[in-house]
Amino acid sequence: xxxxxxxxxxxxxxxxxxxxxxxxxxxxxxxxxxxxxxxxxxxxxxxxxxxxxxxxxxxxxxxxxxxxxxxxxxxxxxxxxxxxxxxxxxxxxxxxxxxxxxxxxxxxxxxxxxxxxxxxxxxxxxxxxxxxxxxxxxxxxxxxxxxxxxxxxxxxxxxxxxxxxxxxxxxxxxxxxxxxxxxxxxxxxxxxxxxxxxxxxxxxxxxxxxxxxxxxxxxxxxxxxxxxxxxxxxxxxxxxxxxxxxxxxxxxxxxxxxxxxxxxxxxxxxxxxxxxxxxxxxxxxxxxxxxxxxxxxxxxxxxxxxxxxxxxxxxxxxxxxxxxxxxxxxxxxxxxxxxxxxxxxxxxxxxxxxxxxxxxxxxxxxxxxxxxxxxxxxxxxxxxxxxxxxxxxxxxxxxxxxxxxxxxxxxxxxxxxxxxxxxxxxxxxxxxxxxxxxxxxxxxxxxxxxxxxxxxxxxxxxxxxxxxxxxxxxxxxxxxxxxxxxxxxxxxxxxxxxxxxxxxxxxxxxxxxxxxxxxxxxxxxxxxxxxxxxxxxxxxxxxxxxxxxxxxxxxxxxxxxxxxxxxxxxxxxxxxxxxxxxxxxxxx
Numbered sequence: 223x224x225x226x227x228x229x230x231x232x233x234x235x236x237x238x239x240x241x242x243x244x245x246x247x248x249x250x251x252x253x254x255x256x257x258x259x260x261x262x263x264x265x266x267x268x269x270x271x272x273x274x275x276x277x278x279x280x281x282x283x284x285x286x287x288x289x290x291x292x293x294x295x296x297x298x299x300x301x302x303x304x305x306x307x308x309x310x311x312x313x314x315x316x317x318x319x320x321x322x323x324x325x326x327x328x329x330x331x332x333x334x335x336x337x338x339x340x341x342x343x344x345x346x347x348x349x350x351x352x353x354x355x356x357x358x359x360x361x362x363x364x365x366x367x368x369x370x371x372x373x374x375x376x377x378x379x380x381x382x383x384x385x386x387x388x389x390x391x392x393x394x395x396x397x398x399x400x401x402x403x404x405x406x407x408x409x410x411x412x413x414x415x416x417x418x419x420x421x422x423x424x425x426x427x428x429x430x431x432x433x434x435x436x437x438x439x440x441x442x443x444x445x446x447x448x449x450x451x452x453x454x455x456x457x458x459x460x461x462x463x464x465x466x467x468x469x470x471x472x473x474x475x476x477x478x479x480x481x482x483x484x485x486x487x488x489x490x491x492x493x494x495x496x497x498x499x500x501x502x503x504x505x506x507x508x509x510x511x512x513x514x515x516x517x518x519x520x521x522x523x524x525x526x527x528x529x530x531x532x533x534x535x536x537x538x539x540x541x542x543x544x545x546x547x548x549x550x551x552x553x554x555x556x557x558x559x560x561x562x563x564x565x566x567x568x569x570x571x572x573x574x575x576x577x578x579x580x581x582x583x584x585x586x587x588x589x590x591x592x593x594x595x596x597x598x599x600x601x602x603x604x605x606x607x608x609x610x611x612x613x614x615x616x617x618x619x620x621x622x623x624x625x626x627x628x629x630x631x632x633x634x635x636x637x638x639x640x641x642x643x644x645x646x647x648x649x650x651x652x653x654x655x656x657x658x659x660x661x662x663x664x665x666x667x668x669x670x671x672x673x674x675x676x677x678x679x680x681x682x683x684x685x686x687x688x689x690x691x692x693x694x695x696x697x698x699x700x701x702x703x704x705x706x707x708x709x710x711x712x713x714x715x716x717x718x719x720x721x722x723x724x725x726x727x728x729x730x731x732x733x734x735x736x737x738x739x740x741x742x743x744x745x746x747x748x749x750x751x752x753x754x755x756x757x758x759x760x761x762x763x764x765x766x767x768x769x770x771x772x773x774x775x776x777x778x779x780x781x782x783x784x785x786x787x788x789x790x791x792x793x794x795x796x797x798x799x800x801x802x803x804x805x806x807x808x809x810x
Contacts, residue, residue, distance in 0.1 A: 223312045227252035227290065228319050230308065232337045234585055238631045239342045240296070246632060249293040249308050249319075253286050256312045259293040263306035266333045274330050278309065285624035285733065292628045304339040350594035350637040351573040355727045357460060358669070358716055359676035360412040363645050364441055365392065365426045367679055367697045368399025376440045383696035387687075392426055393696050397442035397450050403699075404453055410709075411716030414460040416548055416577075416676060418645055420447070423471055427645070427694075429550060430471030430516055434534040444542075451542050462546030462575060463538055467531050467563075468554045472516035492527050493518050511551060522559040531559075532566050539570045552578030552587065552596070560592040577639055588634050598638045598673065600626045605642065609664045609759070610654035616742055616759065620733045627672070627731065636727050638673035642681065645694055649687040650678075656686060659800035662711055663757060666802055669715040670746065670755060672731050682712045718780065722806075724753050740764050753780065754805040758797035768793045768805065780804040 229250040230236050236248045249259055264276035281293040297304065307320035309328070318325040320335045329335040369375070369382055375394040382393055400415075407415070419428035422436045437447055451461050470477055476489035484490070484498045494509035501507045502515035509519040521527050538544050547567065552560070560578075567574050576594045578587055584596040604626070608619035627635055642664055643650040654660035661684070668675050680697050684705030687693040698704065719726045729746030736743045740760035746753045758764040768788075777786040781804050786793070795803055 223310060223315060223317055224252040224255055225317070225324055227255065228308075228310070228324075229290075230319070230337065232321075232339060234589075235629060235631050235634075237337070237339055238633075239347045240631070240633055241347065242342060242344055243298050243302070245297045245299060245304055245339055245342065247281075247295050247297060247306065248628065249281060250290045250628075251293065251310065253289055253291050255291070256310045258311040259283070260309040260311075261295045261297070261306055262309055262318070262328065262336075263297060263299075263304055264333075265299065265301050265303060266305040266338070267301075272331075274305075274333055276330065281308075285628060287621040287625035287628070288618075292624070299339075299342070302342040305333045305336040306339070307336045346590065348588065348590040348631060348633050350633065351575050353460070353573065354575050354594065354637040354674050356720075357414040357674050358412050358719065359414040359416050359462070359639070359674060360407055360410070361416045361418070361641070361644060361676055361678045362400065363395075363418050363427070363679065363694055364397070364400070364420055365395040365428075366694050367395050368403050368699065369394040369396060370398025370400070370402050371396050371442065374398075374440050374442060383698065387691040387694045387696075389691050390426065392440070394440065395696075396440060397446045401446075401450055401453060404457055404459070407459065408457045409713075410682060411713055411720065412677065413458055414462060414545070414674075415454060416462045416546075417464060419464045419466065419550075421465075424473055425471075429466050430473075431466055432471050432473045432475075434465070434531070435537060448542055451544060455543070460545035460575075462548055462577065463544050464548045464550060465534065466550040467520065467522065467534075467559070468551035469511045469517040469519045472518070474518075477518050491524050492521055494521055511554075519554070522555050528559060528562070532563060535563055535567045536570060539567050539574060543571075544574075545571075546575035546577060548577045548579065548597075549593070550579050552593070553580045553582070553584075557586070557592065560587065564592055575637075583629060585630065588630060595634070595637045595639050595674070597644075598626070598640045600629075601638070601640050601671075601673075602642060602647075605664060605667060606650070606653055609667065610650060610660055616736075616739045619742070624733065635672050639676060640668055640671060640673040641676040641678070642668055643678045643693065644676075645678070646690060647693060648689050649685055649693050650681055651684055652686045652688055652692075657800075658684065658705060658708055661708065663759070663800060663802065665712055665715055666755070666757070669712075669719050670725055670753075670804075672727055677712070682709055684708050714781075722751075722753070722780070724748050724751050729753060738764070738766075741766055750808065752807045754807065756795060756797065756803040756805070758799060758801050761799050763796055763798055765794050765796050766803075768795060776806075776808045778806045778808075780806045 240246045259281040261279045261281055262276050268275040279295055281295040283291055284294040285292050310317045318328050321337045322335045374396050376392045379392045379394045420437055420441055421431050422433040422438045423430050454461050476492050479489050480487040496507045505513050506515040511517040578593040578596045580596040581599040587593045604622040607614045651661050687695050724746045729748050732745050734743040734745055742757040742759055744755050756766045777788050
């Protein structure tokens, strides 16, 4: 056994309280290096005749990535505290791994040798809003979804959808347009709307905020927005707003004051200024988002800035009853600000959802004191590379997804924001070279995976578009231009996610053993049912073997509700190219 590959840390994603009674423990070893892992555990204060009272519980191998295997066990310690170590077996060799290293015999004379989970404190448990687990989001770029009140149109507004989007043109999307199409969204099956910024700004994307307390007049009034939120809530749809606290817009009044008055401005410390006077060329002499002079970085450690932005967070929750905040460029803001932000908004609405835009490993933000979730771009990249671009093999895809799942605790994965595309990325149908059959598989995997999925407006009807601004076309409302079959397909997936618990977060995800690189097989399992997803990823017909099913089990095709006869041996299915089969297995 390769000792150097053994890894555990008694916190974060390797040891955490899942709830008030349950501890989850993970252990990492070299891939295919050991045969069995067992957790040795007990209460540190429970001894009999000078010997520690311990129990051995087998661990389950829950997945692998390119280099490692991951082992998991769920423990409910009687007294909410735990000492533990690992027993690894490979053939005839046995190793005991503890906080003090490796042993060939189990150390029982001193619990100080073992890892410690001191106590399950309720305050330390990661707790995201429960409703998020059952939410499917729909991202709306307000300027491009629907024009419902032409009297609000900005100067030089283009006719709806008649021209290609550019970084600077406007088409007049507004709140009234969204209100007129809420029935469409409800019928689609979504239960949450994520709006990109709606605050007063110069651009069409509104990420260059001028006034965080005012709605951009092209979208409507605060009264209209309040009516929109209330209408959404009546239809069972949550509302999440997008805020940019990392930087403001160039025309943000405090920044304009600094431009005008220089070091005499009362706002000079609101920003990260290197020298006066301010310059924008060749590079700005103040910190910005990237090197964009029109997005000066805010000093979130300054008391006045902090209080201003915290009040922004409170205001839209308090006055408009929004259900979530999506936080732009969240990783560039200091952790202490986010800790205070969470406390302030959760005081007003404890079940508010806080989503950070972070594209990389986000464990430092997901300790329960800052965000409820992050945008799961590692998931996005893997799914697009496999299904749409076909640049990675099945085994690579499985390794990456397994790595993503084992990067976070289970209660984080259950609310992970899983997207296929957004206003920042090319349209997924375009990435898939406009192959609808590939888009079907993308939606199938996304909507049957753990977490809270998000659909970018128009993807469900087959809209196309390249990188920004091409991905920001006007929503198509001419139904003759929709891909109706795709829309029906997405609706059915959303209905299954709602009606079959295992399809969403009610089932444990697992890749099934399979040596055929043209096939992807995974399962979602609960105590009541097991769903097996068989996907033919190739460009030709494939015969797929279904794992052995014991007698007294009912097997149905979940997509058609047809009963499937199984024999005592494995049953095979022939799938057309880019086709799939979902099997539901229930005990009679």
